[in-house]
Amino acid sequence: MTSEEDSNLVSRALNFWNSLQHLYTPIVNSPRTPRTPRTPRTPFGTQGPPGTPRSQSFNNRYDIALEEIKRYEDFTTIDWVQDAIHERSRMNVLRSAAIENRSSWNTWLRLFYEAGQAWIVVSIVGAIIGLNAALIDIITEWLSDIKSGYCKKSWWLNQKFCCWEIQGEDYSCELWHDWSQFYIINWFFYVVIATLFAAACAFMIRTFAPYAAGSGISEIKCILAGFVMKGFLGSRTLLLKSICLPLAIASGLSVGKEGPSVHTAACVGNVVSRLFGKFKRNKAKMREILSASCAAGVAVAFGSPIGGVLFSFEEMSSNFPMKTLWRSFFCALVATVVLQGMNPFRTGKLVMFQVTYDREWHFFEIIFFIILGIFGGLYGALVIKYNIKVQSYRKKYLRDYGVAEVVALAFVTALIGYFNIFMKMDMTETLGILFQECESKTHDYENLCKTSQMFRMACLLLIATILRTGFVIVSYGTKVPAGIFIPSMAVGATFGRFLGICVKALQDSYPTFPLFATCKPDIECVTPGMYAFLGAAAALGGVMHLTVCVVVIMFELTGALTYILPTMITLMVTKTVGDLFGRGGITDQLIRLNGFPFLDKEEYSFGVSVATVMRKDLTVMTASGLKLDEIDQILSETNFQGFPVVQNKKHMILLGYIGRIELKYAIDKAKRVCGVSNGAHCFFNPEDSNLDDVGESSSNFIDFGPFIDQTPITVHPRLPLETVMDLFKKMGPRVILVEYAGKLVGLITVKDVLKYIARREAEEGNNGIIMESTNNDFDDNNSNNSFKLTGRKKGSFAELGKRRENDV
Numbered sequence: 001m002t003s004e005e006d007s008n009l010v011s012r013a014l015n016f017w018n019s020l021q022h023l024y025t026p027i028v029n030s031p032r033t034p035r036t037p038r039t040p041r042t043p044f045g046t047q048g049p050p051g052t053p054r055s056q057s058f059n060n061r062y063d064i065a066l067e068e069i070k071r072y073e074d075f076t077t078i079d080w081v082q083d084a085i086h087e088r089s090r091m092n093v094l095r096s097a098a099i100e101n102r103s104s105w106n107t108w109l110r111l112f113y114e115a116g117q118a119w120i121v122v123s124i125v126g127a128i129i130g131l132n133a134a135l136i137d138i139i140t141e142w143l144s145d146i147k148s149g150y151c152k153k154s155w156w157l158n159q160k161f162c163c164w165e166i167q168g169e170d171y172s173c174e175l176w177h178d179w180s181q182f183y184i185i186n187w188f189f190y191v192v193i194a195t196l197f198a199a200a201c202a203f204m205i206r207t208f209a210p211y212a213a214g215s216g217i218s219e220i221k222c223i224l225a226g227f228v229m230k231g232f233l234g235s236r237t238l239l240l241k242s243i244c245l246p247l248a249i250a251s252g253l254s255v256g257k258e259g260p261s262v263h264t265a266a267c268v269g270n271v272v273s274r275l276f277g278k279f280k281r282n283k284a285k286m287r288e289i290l291s292a293s294c295a296a297g298v299a300v301a302f303g304s305p306i307g308g309v310l311f312s313f314e315e316m317s318s319n320f321p322m323k324t325l326w327r328s329f330f331c332a333l334v335a336t337v338v339l340q341g342m343n344p345f346r347t348g349k350l351v352m353f354q355v356t357y358d359r360e361w362h363f364f365e366i367i368f369f370i371i372l373g374i375f376g377g378l379y380g381a382l383v384i385k386y387n388i389k390v391q392s393y394r395k396k397y398l399r400d401y402g403v404a405e406v407v408a409l410a411f412v413t414a415l416i417g418y419f420n421i422f423m424k425m426d427m428t429e430t431l432g433i434l435f436q437e438c439e440s441k442t443h444d445y446e447n448l449c450k451t452s453q454m455f456r457m458a459c460l461l462l463i464a465t466i467l468r469t470g471f472v473i474v475s476y477g478t479k480v481p482a483g484i485f486i487p488s489m490a491v492g493a494t495f496g497r498f499l500g501i502c503v504k505a506l507q508d509s510y511p512t513f514p515l516f517a518t519c520k521p522d523i524e525c526v527t528p529g530m531y532a533f534l535g536a537a538a539a540l541g542g543v544m545h546l547t548v549c550v551v552v553i554m555f556e557l558t559g560a561l562t563y564i565l566p567t568m569i570t571l572m573v574t575k576t577v578g579d580l581f582g583r584g585g586i587t588d589q590l591i592r593l594n595g596f597p598f599l600d601k602e603e604y605s606f607g608v609s610v611a612t613v614m615r616k617d618l619t620v621m622t623a624s625g626l627k628l629d630e631i632d633q634i635l636s637e638t639n640f641q642g643f644p645v646v647q648n649k650k651h652m653i654l655l656g657y658i659g660r661i662e663l664k665y666a667i668d669k670a671k672r673v674c675g676v677s678n679g680a681h682c683f684f685n686p687e688d689s690n691l692d693d694v695g696e697s698s699s700n701f702i703d704f705g706p707f708i709d710q711t712p713i714t715v716h717p718r719l720p721l722e723t724v725m726d727l728f729k730k731m732g733p734r735v736i737l738v739e740y741a742g743k744l745v746g747l748i749t750v751k752d753v754l755k756y757i758a759r760r761e762a763e764e765g766n767n768g769i770i771m772e773s774t775n776n777d778f779d780d781n782n783s784n785n786s787f788k789l790t791g792r793k794k795g796s797f798a799e800l801g802k803r804r805e806n807d808v
Contacts, residue, residue, distance in 0.1 A: 077226045077734050078226040078228060078732070080283075080732030081713065081731055084284055087284060094114060095111075114278065118288065118289070118323075120276075121273050121279065122331040123330070123334055124272050125296065126296050126331040126333070128272065129268050129293065129297060129300060130334065130337065131342065134338070134342035134344045136242060136245055136246055138344045141160070142158040143197065143247065143249075143250030144250045145158040145159040145160075146250075147193045147194055147250070148179070148189075149177050150176075151176055152175050152176070159173070159176050162175050164346070191415055194251045194410055194411075195407055197247045197248075197250050198253060199406070201244040201248045201251065201481075202406035202407065202478075202480050203403055205240060205479055206402055209236050209239075211229075211232045212237045212240045213402075213479040213481065214477060214478075214481070214482055215259030215262075215476075215482055216263030217262055217263070218587045218594070218596070219232055220290070222591060224287055224318060224319075225318045226734075227597060233266055233267045233269075233290075234270070235267070237263075237267055238267035241260055241264050241481050245257055245264070247480075251410045251480075252417055253406075253471075253478070253480065254427075254468055254476075254487045254490075255475055255481070255482035255487060256482075256484060256485050257481075258298065258483045258486055259483025259485055260481040260482070260483050261297045261483070262294050262298060262301070263297075265294060265297025269289045269293030270289075273286055273289040287317075288327060289327075291312050291317045291324050291328055292330075293331065294308075294316045295331060296308060296331045297335075298311045298312070299335055300335050301485070302351060302557065303336070303349065303351045303354055304556035304557065305333050305556075306332075307550075307555075309325065309332055310552050311546070313328075313549075315544070315587070318599075318601070318732075336350065353431035353557070354432075354557050355533070357437065357558055357562065359437070359530070360562060362525065364515050364518060365526075365566070366566075368503055368531065369566050370569070370573050371499065372499065372531065372535050372570050372573075373573025373577065374573060374574075375542075376492060376537075376541055376542035376570065376571075377538075377577025377578040377581075378542070378577060379469065379539050380541070380543040380544075380578045381581035383472060383543050383586065384543065384585070384586045386473045387472075387474075388593055391593060392593065394478075402478070402479030405479070417471075423464050427489075427490040428486060430490055431489060431493050435536075437530075438529070451508070454501050458498055461495070461497050461501070462495075462498050468491045472484065472491065477590075484543060485540060485544075488536075488539040488540050488542070489539060492538050493535055493539075494535075496534055496535020496536065497531060497532040497535070500529070500532060503531070507525055507526050530563065530566075533557075533563070534566055534570045536554075537567055537571060538570050541570075541571045541574045543586050544586065544587065545588075547575050597754060599729055599750060601729075603722075607720075609717060609719060610715055610717060610718075610746075612756070613724075613753060613756045614717070614738045614745075614746030614752065615747055616745070619643060620646050621644070621646070621704075622645075623647050624681070624683050626684075627680065627682060628681075629678040629679065635663070635664065641659065641735075642658060642660055642734070643657070644712075644737055651743065652743045652744045653742055654743065655708065655710070656708040656709050656712060657737065658707055659707075662704075666704055666707055670702050676700050676702060680700050680701055680702055681702070683702070683703050683705065684708060686710045712736075712737050713727065713731070713737065714737045714738070714739040715739070716740065724736060724748060724753070728750055736748050
């Protein structure tokens with residue numbers, strides 16, 4: 001954010017603040033006159049003893065005024081501690097007002113509204129998410145079918161609705177008209193329409209809403225952790241992503257809607273909650289709504305409300321208290337009910353691939369469940385490794401060719417995929433077909449269940465698995481709304497069905513083999529559809545590194561407790577294999593690639609103190625001795641979001657911490673209201689501004705004391721680094737000051753921790769990296785535990801060092 005934009009933000013609050021001048025003693029004072037002894041003041045002026053009604057009233061008005069300019073700046077981190085303090089202060093004012101006005105119905109109605117406001121918001125958000133998901137499903141189905149033909153009677157109907165209950169025994173439909181009777185012409189129309197869909201989608205995204213590209217899950221995880229990305233959850237992003245998502249899916253690209261569904265749901269939560277002042281002015285409260293919105297997004301994508309809540313808990317949120325759990329569940333419930341009421345598929349199912357199994361599994365099949373788990377882990381490791389390489393290449397060389405890249409990928413995908421029956425159709429429809437039991441009353445698609453066609457089907461499924469894996473690697477991360485959930489599930493389903501057909505063929509050929517001794521004669525022993533189902537779960541778990549929520553999602557898709565144990569076995573093997581190749585799923589790796597300041601939930605053990613990582617070369621504000629032009633120069637030359645306040649630079653006695661926003665606000669007000677000169681003396685003593693040092697020639701001075709945080713989070717330099725990381729994860733401060741015997745010796749931010757992790761990873765990788773140890777005065781026994789990075793490991797956190805360090 002530029003200085004002009006900061007000035008505009010500050011000036012918007014001045015009119016409101018000027019109306020409050022009579023409420024407090026001005027922070028800008030005229031030339032010194034004899035004074036009577038000063039009485040202790042409140043943090044924001046001499047308004048009486050803390051806790052008095054006058055003091056509380058002033059603090060409330062101060063907070064309201066400061067909210068007008070204390071915006072959350074783009075690409076910075078939120079200080080959750082300060083947000084929590086402000087919210088508690090606001091609630092205390094409301095309670096005090098209620099006690100003073102017990103007989104007023106308006107006061108109590110306001111309190112009840114305050115208490116129920118969150119439930120109102122999550123109800124509205126859930127309803128809009130369910131409605132939006134239903135519309136996206138309906139439009140996607142029509143666009144996907146229009147590539148192969150149209151309905152003669154009603155062109156706006158997709159193939160299923162056009163042929164509803166009028167299909168012949170061979171599943172032919174007179175009302176559905178293919179583009180041509182010739183195979184080659186149908187192929188041409190299929191490729192051209194798919195390419196046009198992709199081109200239109202990419203063009204709209206690039207022109208109107210660049211933030212609508214991609215999945216969005218990685219960025220939302222960072223936003224929930226406190227990273228500010230203005231516009232990422234805005235109304236324009238919501239509108240464009242909702243419009244372009246059906247186009248991206250219908251184009252045939254190997255992208256899914258589940259990740260973008262989470263993004264659109266979070267956009268709905270952000271847009272709706274900003275209409276309520278309680279959430280607009282406090283990001284901590286907004287975070288609760290965003291967590292609930294993410295749960296609802298997964299709930300409507302998979303028809304799994306409980307799985308959505310667990311996904312928000314396991315994958316998305318770094319802070320998930322009990323009240324957020326209940327609100328997430330309620331939001332997911334409302335969204336699911338609305339989607340069920342809309343019934344977009346006219347089948348009573350929430351998703352197309354929802355199935356029901358009525359067979360038992362056999363003990364010998366655990367061997368094949370383990371094989372599926374191994375496949376899922378290997379698939380996840382392969383996709384994560386090479387997709388990160390593709391995205392690095394894309395960021396470096398294809399940044400300006402996003403539309404052309406999408407068009408080329410869509411053309412190649414349609415050109416090749418048309419000849420494979422498991423890649424030609426929409427992926428959700430493919431999952432529905434592959435999950436079905438062969439004895440069910442559904443259509444036997446392309447003779448999938450016929451014994452005579454087993455070899456042909458096995459070959460097509462294996463080819464589809466290989467091709468789809470390649471397309472997922474290159475398609476995920478393109479400049480269109482692109483998720484990876486459904487494409488990965490499609491890969492796992494094709495491989496699982498392939499393995500199921502092989503096992504079934506083996507059992508049919510050798511029924512007396514001891515492995516199949518538990519199979520009963522004249523009863524189908526192996527269910528290939530179940531293998532497809534477990535393969536889909538394994539691939540999803542492998543690429544996302546999820547376990548519990550995937551088990552619950554799969555359970556809610558089938559409604560069969562029988563298959564809980566096979567799913568758990570498969571996913572545990574998947575997780576074990578995946579962890580052998582690296583820590584964290586693809587979303588965590590993208591966070592690293594983009595250099596976002598995010599600490600994951602993994603446990604680390606470094607064996608070093610915070611002194612190893614802290615910054616020692618600090619920019620500080622002294623209690624006295626600074627002039628206004630010097631502070632202006634510091635603000636113009638640095639982009640730090642705050643500054644430690646010390647007694648003087650010689651002794652470095654810590655007095656507190658002042659934020660950049662508050663500092664600029666006070667300066668701007670002093671210049672506009674009182675016309676202070678650039679030579680004005682500035683004081684940062686939070687207890688009592690000592691004016692005796694001001695020379696007789698001084699015309700004015702500014703006292704920043706009321707704006708200083710006197711209780712910043714401080715730690716001892718020998719505190720283990722792991723404990724500091726826990727403080728960042730659980731409390732969410734923007735910065736932690738390092739204090740030794742009352743003296744400021746350093747500070748540390750999340751980015752400092754991430755850069756240290758990068759150095760340790762580079763050291764352990766030993767990939768051409770040279771590490772130089774440095775002494776640390778605060779480590780026990782002067783152990784050489786810090787390292788200086790003189791090389792760089794490509795693709796790691798080391799790239800963070802090149803980004804803006806504006807968290808301080």
